Amino acid sequence: MKTISLRKATINDKALVVDFDYNLDKVEHVELRREEKITKAISDEECFIILADNRAVGFVIFDYRFFDQGWIELIVIEEKYRGKGIGVQAMDLICHQCKTNKVFTSTNSSNTQMQKALTKVGFSFAGKINGLDDGDPELFYYKKTDNKKTKH
Template sequence: MNISIKELNDDMFIITAKMVTELMNYHRKLNNAPKKYWHTLEEGKKALNEWLSKGSAYNILLDGEVVGFLYVRYGGQDVAWLEDLYIAEEYRGKGIGRYAMNKLDKIMEERGIVSMFVDVIPRNTSAMEFYTECGFDHLNLIQLRKNYDKKLNKQDEVEILGFNLKKY
C-alpha cells in the first residue's frame, strides 16, 4: 500500500471538486438538511477555487489513485486551519487519513507553521477521536449555537467546563 500526498494540480481538479461536493453533502446529511441545500458539482468547483485562493489543497493518493484530499487555510502569526480532510468512504478505516496527517505535519513544520487548528462538530465523535489521536489536544474555542427553528434542536447533552449543552 503506497500512500502519498501531493499538492493539487490541474489534472486532479475535477476529481477533487467531486470529492468536495461529496464532503459538503455528507455534512448536509449529518445535519438532516433538506435536499435544496445540498451541493452540486458546480458549487464544489466554486468552493475549491475559493479554497485555493486562501490556502492549499493536497490530494491523498493510494497507489497513484486519488482517494481523498486535505484543505489547509493559512492565517496570520504562522498558524493554519485544517479546514477539511476527506477520504472516500470505501478507503476509510485503513490508516490512510492518519498517514496523510503525518505527511501534512511535516509540510506544516517545513512552512514554519507554529500551530494548526481544526473545527469538529461535537456529534462527530469519530472525528474527535481521530484528531486527538493525531495530536490535536488543546481546546481553543467553543462555538455556541441558538436555534430559532426548533426542529433543529438536539437531545444529546454534553458537559463542557461546567456547562450542560446540547451536542450538535
C-alpha cells in the first residue's frame, strides 16, 4: 500500500496543479477561471499536493470559508491513480489537520465516485441544494473531527 501524505503547495507547484485541474475538465478550467483560483489558494496556503510514495498524484483545496468550518473546496486525483484508495486517505489526512471540529464539503448528485469516497472516509449526508447546476443538485456532507481546537 502506498504511503499517502500532503504537502502545502508553493508557487513552484502552480503549473502542476493547473495541469491536474485542466485535465479534469478543460472547459470548466477556462470558463470558471480556475487558474486564478488555484493561484489564490496557493498564496493563501490553502492548496495541498497529494503525494503517493512521494509522487504528486493530485491536489486538495481546503479552507474555512464555509460558516468558519473546515471546507474541502476541491479534491482531484490524477485519473490513472483513481480508485486506489488515495482520495479516501487524503481526505482523512485533511480531517486530521482541520482546526475545527467539523469538515464540510459538497459534490454533484452525478458524482458517485466522490459520494462513495466520502462515505468511506466517514462523512454523513447533510443536505441537498437545488439550482446550482441545472438538473444536478449539490449534495453536502460533513464529518466530525473530534478536534476541539479553534480556527485561530
